[in-house]
Amino acid sequence: MTMITKPSLDRWLLQRIFEKIGPAPIRFYFKGENVSPPHVTPLATINVADWQTLAKLILDPEIGFGEGYAKGTIQVEGDLPAALTAVYRTMAERPGPAWYSRLRSKWMEWSQSNSLHGSRANIHRHYDLGNDFYKLWLDAQLLYTCAYFPTPSSGLEQAQIAKMDHICRKLRLRPGETVVEAGCGWGAMALHMARSYGVSVKAFNISREQIQHARQRAAEEDLTGRVEFIEDDYRNLSGKFDVFVSVGMLEHVGLDHYADMGRVIHRSIGNRGRGLLHFIGKNQKGDFSRWIRRRIFPGAYAPTLREAMTVLEPWNYSVLDVENLRWHYARTLEHWLQRFDNSGSAIAAKYDAWFRRAWRLYLAGSIAGFRSGSIQLFQMLFAGPECRPLYWTRAALYRDSQNQPAHKEHEREPGEPQPQREPWIHATS
């Protein structure tokens, strides 16, 4: 207590925080006064405005930080994502008491995705905030999922297109094939598949605003004959397809419904089809922050790979490829946050300060989550037991530019397995 000139309960509590956050380059203020040990170059300063806020932060950090930040009684100056990342990393190296562990593992974790949890209300709350809102800070095609950056300095628009191509190439879509998409957002992926890969797509989403936007785009692009947007729960889907694809929906399915999801997939593509699940996952089992679940994504859950396997295993599906893209999601979110901040005045015209701060914290905390590794992004390619082999090696995915549709490559690919020997007779039939 020697460091503290005016001992108080507030300060004593703050000291308990510093002991844990210690090496993180954060400067803490309480009621405007610096109460933390000096740091050479702090990434950020955090000011806690009053005793009530501090008490809530100590008693229930999962809720307390988010509520305080959104309310404005916790203010952060400096690089918020960098500060949160530093805190996560520091805490990961110095495990503390239970509430610090909770702070580290759950604080700002989150889920973002395209569609469906059992209740329409959950989805409506997030995705029907208004298409205009998302247009202010997403890419032009409104992809609200992890992009794929060919290089770290690629732009967001390019990276979202590259993401769609990366998935289409993994799935090795061929002209004339049929695809079902579960959770299609504003329709960009479905339209891209139909336009660039010549497939027919049936795309499901329970967000009315998103479906309306998607249908309008399909009409504008004259793709209504090949893309059907259906406002319904993916569990109600019917029909047989060659390919199942779901980008950013598994997070909304809920662990209890993974077996159902597997049944829906098998009903759609049977033993001959293949599919791809793109989802936020975790290394170890754990819930999202209660604040995120209360304020941002009701009902969301990010599975471990082990849990995700419960979707596929009952149907004897083979996992062909798992790719971890967590750094790409961090980068995606950096673009979103920058665009969000750049649209400050337009957003302020429509949304109050609480909402803007809450949303900013959600984006910044998500960046920190992906950077520190407390959340991951998995793309999981799988195939039924009677599916044709998709490629001999993954070099096929990287042979040309990322944006080269795979079907153009198909005819001339040198590594393409030939039906010269027994396996490929079965394989290519």
Next chain:
Amino acid sequence: MTMITKPSLDRWLLQRIFEKIGPAPIRFYFKGENVSPPHVTPLATINVADWQTLAKLILDPEIGFGEGYAKGTIQVEGDLPAALTAVYRTMAERPGPAWYSRLRSKWMEWSQSNSLHGSRANIHRHYDLGNDFYKLWLDAQLLYTCAYFPTPSSGLEQAQIAKMDHICRKLRLRPGETVVEAGCGWGAMALHMARSYGVSVKAFNISREQIQHARQRAAEEDLTGRVEFIEDDYRNLSGKFDVFVSVGMLEHVGLDHYADMGRVIHRSIGNRGRGLLHFIGKNQKGDFSRWIRRRIFPGAYAPTLREAMTVLEPWNYSVLDVENLRWHYARTLEHWLQRFDNSGSAIAAKYDAWFRRAWRLYLAGSIAGFRSGSIQLFQMLFAGPECRPLYWTRAALYRDSQNQPAHKEHEREPGEPQPQREPWIHATS
């Protein structure tokens, strides 16, 4: 029964088999007489020599087929791997009674690998058959694990080198780093890593004959200063390393010891290291055939991905990449079987007919297992929570020839993440 001119119990039992195998292009003989419906172009004919063999086959197909084949009372003419594959596929489409399911799912499945099950006897039995035996049909460097064929027509020698490079590139080995290899076979991988990637390797194996061979190679290549071969259980390993690698050993660890294996990995590479597990796996939980476990690989078990995660999950390791190479293992085994058959006289000079037939069935059945998908081959790349990011996209793995060591590429790689923004400051430190 109208088809059968001379009704008998034997024939009645054979009919039960045909009903299930029906569409598979196999012709069955019993005591030299064709007892199956005509097929236009049978892939193979199977002759069951006597009633005792037939009875054993019906009562306990897992053991009965293998024992009958090895004994010579079941003979197969034609393409044995193709015939077995056809039977597997047909049966997968027509599920039958329990014993047929067992036949389908377990019959000829197997495990092959480099090292360790708790008991040295298990390993000794398979791997200490004599280096001279394996030299007759493996590649020049004696790699007894799935190769990586840049194209389906690549040769085995090239493909085994490409496999080692593929793993080294995935792990992004850098000169001066330290690697521990659990289950090193005849030492090829350890020597390759040291020679081509400039790392120091400590390699464990409990097969005495293999270790002796590996040490001799290290001496011949003047690599003893950088590769240490240790005749011991990997669980006894000590020291800290940058990288953990295990190629074809997890199959011998046994599900009960996965937690131990995770502990050993974490003891070796901590939170900053990375590693790769290369192993035979399955889509759904199931044992290898009892015949394979009795005669070929005592104590072997191929895990599902879900089970494999139990090694990594307790330590908060991130899965970065899973690649399924089952078609590459089928191709590898085709090469091995061809070489085995070509070495018939040399093998006959040392081993009796029972052994030769058993070994041939094991290789052919394994081909069928990988072709039909009842077994898979997974390469799983993982990293600790504080590991530097290894590459920005997997394009880095495919940019040059497969045989280009990754460290040469390292300096000049265009997609290399730069420490321009926050994540990569941490990332590259």
